[in-house]
Amino acid sequence: MASALPVSSADVREAAARLEGVVRRTPVLTSRTLDALVGAEVFVKAENFQRMGAFKFRGAYNAVAQLPPELLARGVAAYSSGNHAQATALAARELGTSAVILMPEDAPRSKREATAGYGAEIVTYDRYSQDRTALGRALAEERGLALIPPYDHPHVIAGQGTAALELLEDTGPLDALVVPVGGGGLIAGSAVAATALHPGIRVIGVEPEAGDDTKRSLESGVRVTVPVPRTIADGQALPTPGEITFPVNQRLVDGIALVSDAEIVAAMRFAFERLKVVLEPSGATALAALLAGRVENPPRRIGVIASGGNIDSRRFAGLVTG
């Protein structure tokens, strides 16, 4: 008998109840043009419309909300140069506590400002000479703060899974679900939720070509580390799958599709011009895989998670004209 996974579909349902009225129930977008191009009915879960602009708020809130009251009162910490920073800062504010976020000195000003705008204290480090994991742990220990990991925690994974749960509630049964993979939290939670509802559903992960650590790891059966990926999909520029997310994905994910940076930009442009929505590079990879024909034998009804939309208009301009 297979051992129990660290996250169950009941955990995802409980997370959904906890998040109700706190997260935004994001819309599911459809497009006749998209359907015609893909040759399937495609349902896009638009997590770019989530609070703070990405699905990350779901997992961060679900984790912070479950801290024991005495820990919660002391505050939380996180290290991230990206969406998890804003997610943790906003979750802390919503739950009436404080957050300290460790960010690289050269993080984009817009992300620092957004994080500070949610009331978090920002501590910077030099990403070239300092180890953020060690620094984060030291900071959390020193101040007695709970460290909220970006993906490798059952509460974070269960929270992320609510995105797929909402999608399936809105669409009914789907034949496949296509989900971006960075550390693997979103796809792990989504796979738990989706396969519990529809055991036959194909769950397909999407990684940038340069960061195919999960694909390699699934193929070899052990967690493989690749060189730090150079890709425009900064939310997926991770070199190795998570310790907790990987076994879940090993059990429930059917395969990984890879997309190039050019295919990601084409999908961002398609989202802009045809769907009229803004996706950041990592938020567009699942759509890119479908549009570029990287999902083999696409079945009839396909769900796609468009995971985030935090991109500066000038960076977007550079990508679409570059």
Added chain:
Amino acid sequence: MASALPVSSADVREAAARLEGVVRRTPVLTSRTLDALVGAEVFVKAENFQRMGAFKFRGAYNAVAQLPPELLARGVAAYSSGNHAQATALAARELGTSAVILMPEDAPRSKREATAGYGAEIVTYDRYSQDRTALGRALAEERGLALIPPYDHPHVIAGQGTAALELLEDTGPLDALVVPVGGGGLIAGSAVAATALHPGIRVIGVEPEAGDDTKRSLESGVRVTVPVPRTIADGQALPTPGEITFPVNQRLVDGIALVSDAEIVAAMRFAFERLKVVLEPSGATALAALLAGRVENPPRRIGVIASGGNIDSRRFAGLVTG
């Protein structure tokens, strides 16, 4: 006793019934950041998500659908370099007839392709040497086609008004409604619908500074013609108010706010970065008026029509980096 207007709120309600299941019921977007910046509760009716990317489909469909069967069977014609071309082409296809669209030779390729993609025949003219109104009439007469005007027709106006009707159904009573003004069809229909539901509502039009013909006309009490406006808001680059729209707006519109091109770009950037949606310049003018403080004494609950999102990603890139 005031004379009857050419469009009644019953016409708008009938249009809504006719359009049900044909137009998309577009979402109403809200943002805490926007509310904080404006100092009001703001509800954005996102017509960029309408079929073919703008509110124009509402009016075109409502007009084409009411043609007598023998006229409908012969086909329709329109002249437009912009959204009305696509709107008429799509309405004709939906209603099982053909469309001939007169477009300037130098119309953007994307707009020509989109219009042709809906099955329309495109006839081009030289916008510098030929008069499109005369050409359009000649073409329609020669082929026996019904000419669908872009704004100056009661059926078109009633169709456009369904945007405001849907918004108010979703939000409940509003204190003000802010609407872009080009030929005046959208605001005329919206004002008819809104003032019938909530007689106290303030209806505010927004024009680009360079194209303030409606503002001048309302101030002087007669239709004034200005030089052809030079503005990025191409959907509002009209020199004079409509013959049929103007008397409606004279009766029901409370005032006109003007916005600069720079304010329009700032609003497009805000929509992109904070709302995660794509607005074309004309689609962003009502939002721009609010963000730039051009609406005096903003009341508590304000509806805004974001009228369209048809902009090429490269043109957007040029505007936000220019």
